[in-house]
Amino acid sequence: MSADFDVIVVGSGMTGGWAAKEFAEAGFSVAVIERGRNIRHRTDYKDFEPPWKLPYLDRIPQDEAARDYPVQSTLYAVRGSTLQYWIRDSDHPYYTPEDRPFRWYQGYSLGGRSVTWSRRVFRWGPQDFLENSRDGHGIDWPIRYEDLAPWYSHVEKFIGVMGTYENLPQLPDSEFQAAMPLNCGERVLKERVEQAFPTRNVINSRGAHITEPTKEQAELGRGACRYRNYCDRGCSFGAYFSSLSATLPAAQRTGNLTILTDSLVESVIYDDASGRAAGIRYVSTADKSRHELRARLIFMCASTIATACVMLNSKSERFPNGIANSSGVLGRYLMDHILGVGADGELPGLEDRYYAGRAPAGIYIPRYANVTEHDRDVLRGWGFQGRASRPSWERARWQPGIGADLKQRLHQPGPWTVGLSLFGEMLPDKDNRVTLHPSKTDRYGIPSPYIDVHHGANERKILKLGTDDAVAMLKAAGCVNVRARYDENKDWSGGAPGEGIHEMGTARMGHDPAESVLNRWNQAHDVPNLFVTDGACMVSTATQNPSLTYMALTARAADHAIGLLKDGSI
DSSP: OOOSEEEEEEOOSHHHHHHHHHHHHTTOOEEEEOSSBOOOTTTTOOOOSOGGGSGGGGOOOHHHHHHHOTTGGGSTTOSTTTGGGSOOGGGSOOBOOTTSOOOOOOOOBTTGGGTTOOOBOOOOOGGGGTHHHHHSSSOOOSSOHHHHHHHHHHHHHHHOEEOOOOOBTTBOOOOEEOOOOOOHHHHHHHHHHHHHOTTOOOEEOOBSBOSSOOHHHHHTTOOOOOSOOOGGGOOTTOOBOOIIIIIHHHHHTTTOEEEEOSEEEEEEEEETTTTEEEEEEEEETTTOOEEEEEEEEEEEOSOHHHHHHHHHTOOOSSOTTSTTOTTSOTTBOOBOOBOSOEEEEEOOSOTTOOOSSOOSOOEEEOOOBTTTBOOOSSSSOEEEEEEEEOOOGGGGGTSOOOHHHHHHHTTSOOOOEEEEEEEEOOOOOTTSEEEEEEEEEOTTSOEEEEEEOOOOHHHHHHHHHHHHHHHHHHHHTTOEEEEESOOTTSSOOSOOTTTTSOOBOSSOBOSOTTTOSBOTTSBBSSOTTEEEOSGGGOSOOOSSOSHHHHHHHHHHHHHHHHHHHHTTOO
């Protein structure tokens, strides 16, 4: 088969950037295909004025949000200053059952959601690769923590991770730069919670923010964080990791990278004679013209749902239900972290203290249920992300008042407040899936996604137990006016599936080709030159944010594929 490139990488975000970097630095020609528009690091970031200088105080007008952004506008990171990174829902329809909403937050531009992510990076622990096989929910991961540990280190040294060494078995330490220090409210919370609950740890959150630039990071033009916390508008300093500021520039400096933006991948081309993927078909979003691109190797990094849809739409005589889908599980086992509950309270006694800057960090309480505490009638567990702060003038949005008295009151910061937000594990379920709609298509004639996801009994237990724990910890810390984010009268009190923005599954890894799509190297069982390394490959969710694990899996898979390219196996 003739090839235009050695490697085609579909998607330019968290994993696509890593695949491009690894292959380009190994000397292979790489094409990155991005469906969204081109965004240039620094040049195209905008609106760094404070909210009071922006239209509508940086909010999206209600009629515009309802018309064009009914899903996207529900996300905390979608505002007037960040709207350029997010899609119009009206332009990218997808469908769900009426009684099972799914919130799919989509960022289509070069860099993808790596430009707007929350930047929390936690390694998975040894238990996270074992629990499927231990409790029988889901299939066994084909790898263990030890297989991924060196690739975690490889990624962390490049992206820059701030944090503190804690030596916790369920949350292994990373290759850290200096952490952003806890403020006084967070230090009080840590001391009191750990005293009241010795089996729990309150630690500095771990983030992909540079605090001490390495030589390599400086050579790429990346500098230390300036504590502005305008991260999701784009970081001109390159202090937080994105593919725009780090992996794509690293690939570009090799001279081996070609980037095609405004190019929507429709399907993967399968060659019956060779039994391999021959390339991809894509549509120019500028003029709807259709094209093909050939390569020796395909890396799918388009994001969980998009990757599943491309593969499901890649039909041939050999694969009538989607490429590499002899198992029939492609599109199934779609998961997301459960969230939307926790607790908030006021922390008295620190009224004479404040803090400098707006650190994009906070605290993290790693999982303890079924790790250091074994008295819960529930599978898996949860962790908490949170912070202590003093509300500024923006609290006027939800507090009563008007006129001069209100303005004068807002000259002073509000009381110290503490919030704990739960991130819980969702069990794999074959009935949670994405398929292609049988009759609905997008503006380019490509079948639209149909997403059907529900939460089960274990997820409901986690919401209630975790909320009760959050309330107990805040009260133990001395908080007053503690409010649980949980409604006993609701059938489901957490966020809708998708609100965690951590979609996982649909093309899972596994030992057995009869029940999985990928092998232990993220390589399709059925098609040896097709790899999937975004969230679609995941076998379970754990409780930690998954992006660091995606990147480590991508680097590991790329290293394996480079060996196959070099020895002529693919």
